[in-house]
Amino acid sequence: MPLFSKFVVALTVVGRAAAFGRIGARAGALRVRSGGDTRLHSAVATAGTPTKLGDPQEFLDSVDVFIFDCDGVIWKGDSLIDRVPAVLKKLRELGKRIFFVTNNSTKSRKGYKKKFEGLGLEVEPEEIFSSSFAAAAYLEQTKFKDTGKKVYIIGEVGIEDELDLIGVPHIGAGADSAKAPNMKPGGKLDVDEDIGAVVVGFDREVNYYKIQTAQLAINELGAEFIATNLDAVTHLTDAQEWAGNGAMVGAIKGCTGREPTLVGKPSPLMIDYMEEKFGLDRARICMVGDRLDTDILFGNDNGLKSCLTLSGVTTEEKLLSPENKVIPDFYVDSIADYL
Numbered sequence: 001m002p003l004f005s006k007f008v009v010a011l012t013v014v015g016r017a018a019a020f021g022r023i024g025a026r027a028g029a030l031r032v033r034s035g036g037d038t039r040l041h042s043a044v045a046t047a048g049t050p051t052k053l054g055d056p057q058e059f060l061d062s063v064d065v066f067i068f069d070c071d072g073v074i075w076k077g078d079s080l081i082d083r084v085p086a087v088l089k090k091l092r093e094l095g096k097r098i099f100f101v102t103n104n105s106t107k108s109r110k111g112y113k114k115k116f117e118g119l120g121l122e123v124e125p126e127e128i129f130s131s132s133f134a135a136a137a138y139l140e141q142t143k144f145k146d147t148g149k150k151v152y153i154i155g156e157v158g159i160e161d162e163l164d165l166i167g168v169p170h171i172g173a174g175a176d177s178a179k180a181p182n183m184k185p186g187g188k189l190d191v192d193e194d195i196g197a198v199v200v201g202f203d204r205e206v207n208y209y210k211i212q213t214a215q216l217a218i219n220e221l222g223a224e225f226i227a228t229n230l231d232a233v234t235h236l237t238d239a240q241e242w243a244g245n246g247a248m249v250g251a252i253k254g255c256t257g258r259e260p261t262l263v264g265k266p267s268p269l270m271i272d273y274m275e276e277k278f279g280l281d282r283a284r285i286c287m288v289g290d291r292l293d294t295d296i297l298f299g300n301d302n303g304l305k306s307c308l309t310l311s312g313v314t315t316e317e318k319l320l321s322p323e324n325k326v327i328p329d330f331y332v333d334s335i336a337d338y339l
């Protein structure tokens with residue numbers, strides 16, 4: 001069975017929980033199917049009190065692979081977080097494998113490599129897992145290309161670039177940003193009958209034309225509804241939080257009554273892909289992120305170690321509040337605490 005498609009069941013469960021805001025206490029009870037083995041992963045990590053990292057050496061010895069979320073961990077907006085280059089250098093010297101996983105779909109892996117380089121960080125494209133890449137990988141594994149259909153994109157150039165790399169035809173995205181449907185009496189929008197899937201990612205130019213096209217494709221043509229991520233808010237600038245892809249996905253859910261197939265965090269899809277492709281041992285992988293409901297949940301539900309950093313969106317107060325049920329194995333002020 002294709003690598004990605006065998007996880008669709010688990011993925012839909014997690015996607016639904018996240019979509020309805022039921023992640024948290026219940027997440028610990030979600031069973032994640034992996035490699036034919038059903039395990040209950042996060043029961044321990046979702047109970048108890050968060051622990052601040054005390055002994056970095058012991059922690060580093062217990063981890064072979066670090067998966068870093070980017071925004072709020074490596075950088076904030078366009079500024080590098082203090083001492084990150086020294087941390088990455090030390091981890092590489094210690095022989096640790098490093099991956100960067102981001103739910104941001106606006107750039108392709110190539111686009112991210114440029115961003116890393118612009119901040120003075122040397123990374124390999126295969127170390128980067130963006131949700132734009134996850135969407136392409138999912139389409140590849142489900143053999144979408146064999147259907148001869150095309151993808152309609154609500155989203156930006158990152159998704160277009162990744163679909164180009166796997167040779168899947170696509171329409172929409174920037175090309176539809178200035179369009180408006182004919183809404184005069186008798187007016188209609190003619191939708192391309194060959195749309196077989198709608199990929200919804202963060203789109204700064206989302207408009208009614210794109211929403212109506214997605215609505216027709218999903219409701220009338222039976223196109224698959226795929227979401228790169230469900231993040232409620234994002235960091236377009238460091239001055240405030242901005243409405244995230246949850247807004248675009250919510251619009252399409254609202255007019256179709258459908259739940260999307262989720263390919264970004266906290267779905268297990270990316271970690272399953274890494275495990276199979278690179279032969280990684282989950283128990284010695286640590287997911288490092290600044291967000292409880294995606295990063296830490298992703299780590300806990302997939303049998304990884306998890307480490308929350310307070311350098312992004314989550315405050316210590318929120319982490320330690322009795323309402324928070326997503327508990328990381330450790331937390332740090334920033335990843336500079338690994339030094």
Ligand SMILES: [Mg+2]
Binds near residue numbers: 070071072289291
């Ligand atoms: Mg983040």
